[in-house]
Amino acid sequence: MSREELKKEFKTFEDLPLTPITSVPSSANQTGGWKTFRPVLDKEKCIKCHICWKFCPDVSIKAKEDEFPEFDYDHCKGCGICAYECPKDAIEMILEEESQ
Numbered sequence: 001m002s003r004e005e006l007k008k009e010f011k012t013f014e015d016l017p018l019t020p021i022t023s024v025p026s027s028a029n030q031t032g033g034w035k036t037f038r039p040v041l042d043k044e045k046c047i048k049c050h051i052c053w054k055f056c057p058d059v060s061i062k063a064k065e066d067e068f069p070e071f072d073y074d075h076c077k078g079c080g081i082c083a084y085e086c087p088k089d090a091i092e093m094i095l096e097e098e099s100q
């Protein structure tokens with residue numbers, strides 16, 4: 001079905017078939033609960049460049065000038081993009097159960 005046909009058939013969200021969507025924003029829902037890995041910062045290696053913050057697709061890294069980045073584990077999905085993009089290998093992805 002084309003985008004135009006979809007627009008004609010589903011004029012409001014009430015026209016949509018039942019589907020598992022959420023009715024609350026992720027700010028009210030701790031969506032980080034399903035991650036398998038979590039990022040852990042090595043402050044000895046980190047140069048506070050905040051490239052990790054720029055690449056996080058989930059806005060789960062807090063960055064303030066001249067401070068180390070902080071991970072928001074309540075919303076981080078554990079995708080590992082921050083660790084992949086970090087130029088200093090300062091982020092290690094560890095199994096969630098090993099972080100307890």
Ligand code: SF4
Pocket residue numbers: 041045046047048049050051052053069085086087088089090091
């Ligand atoms: S990208 Fe790496 S070096 Fe840069 S702030 Fe993030 S953790 Fe630190």
Ligand code: SF4
Pocket residue numbers: 038039055056057058059060061071072075076077078079080081082083
């Ligand atoms: S693991 Fe993914 S979601 Fe979590 S802080 Fe890194 S880039 Fe963001």
